[in-house]
Amino acid sequence: MSRLLVLIILSCAASLIAILLRKFNYRNFVTSGWSIPGHLVREDFGFLNDPWLVVIFSSESCETCKPVVAEGMKLASLGIAVQEVAAETNKGLHEKYDIDAVPMLLLVDKFGVVRSSHLGPINFDEVKKSIETVIFENKETN
Numbered sequence: 802m803s804r805l806l807v808l809i810i811l812s813c814a815a816s817l818i819a820i821l822l823r824k825f826n827y828r829n830f831v832t833s834g835w836s837i838p839g840h841l842v843r844e845d846f847g848f849l850n851d852p853w854l855v856v857i858f859s860s861e862s863c864e865t866c867k868p869v870v871a872e873g874m875k876l877a878s879l880g881i882a883v884q885e886v887a888a889e890t891n892k893g894l895h896e897k898y899d900i901d902a903v904p905m906l907l908l909v910d911k912f913g914v915v916r917s918s919h920l921g922p923i924n925f926d927e928v929k930k931s932i933e934t935v936i937f938e939n940k941e942t943n
Contacts (some may be wrong), residue, residue, distance in 0.1 A: 806836050809919070810891065818907075835901055835902040835920060836899045836900075836901055837905065837907075837915070837918045837920065838898040838899065838900075838907070838915055839915050840913050840914055840915060841856065841898065841907070841909050841913045841915065842913055843911070843912075843913045844934070845894060845897070846884050847882070847884055848882035848884065851881070851882040851911075852910065852911045853881045853882065853908065853909070853910060853911070854881070854883075854884065854908075854909045854930070855873055855881055855882070855883045855884070855906060855907065855908055855909075855937060856871050856884055856885075856886055856906075856907045856909060857869060857873045857883070857884070857885045857886065857904060857905070857906050857907075858886050858888070858894075858895060858898075858903050858904065858906075858907075859885055859886065859887050859888070859903050859904050859905075860887060860888040860889065860898045860903045861888075861889050861902050862889075863904060865903075865904055865921065865922055866903055866904040868922070869904035869906060869922065869923050870885050870904070872923060872925040872928070873885075873906050873923075875925060875929075876928075876932065879929070879932070879933070880919040881908075887928075888900075890901065892912045896939070902920055902921075904920075904921065904922075904923075905918065905920050906918070906919040906920075906923060906928065907919075908931075908932050908935060910939065912938070916935045916939070917931050917932055917935050918931055919931075
């Protein structure tokens with residue numbers, strides 16, 4: 802009988818600890834519900850010799866995409882390759898990378914790792930600062 806009582810107490814304690822850990826877990830980030838790829842195959846895009854590539858997934862029917870593409874193209878002035886991937890002309894890439902929301906701007910390194918992502922309307926200055934920070938941090942570690 803005492804073993805059963807100890808087992809019940811331990812089970813309750815473990816359940817309480819699990820509930821508290823879940824409730825106070827600061828790593829529970831708010832997610833958008835949209836999938837953002839973590840890796841792109843650089844061969845699927847141009848600019849294989851460039852160390853950095855900005856890929857802008859868009860759609861011709863998306864009004865929000867037009868200013869994002871226009872602002873994103875300005876990143877070429879930083880010496881970064883920029884490529885737009887419109888859903889209508891590159892449906893295969895949208896499907897391959899499970900792009901379910903546009904506009905999506907991704908900064909991809911030479912290995913295809915997505916180092917920064919922006920979904921929806923963008924503030925060019927914030928995006929530029931974010932990208933410059935990633936590139937600067939990468940230079941420091943290499």
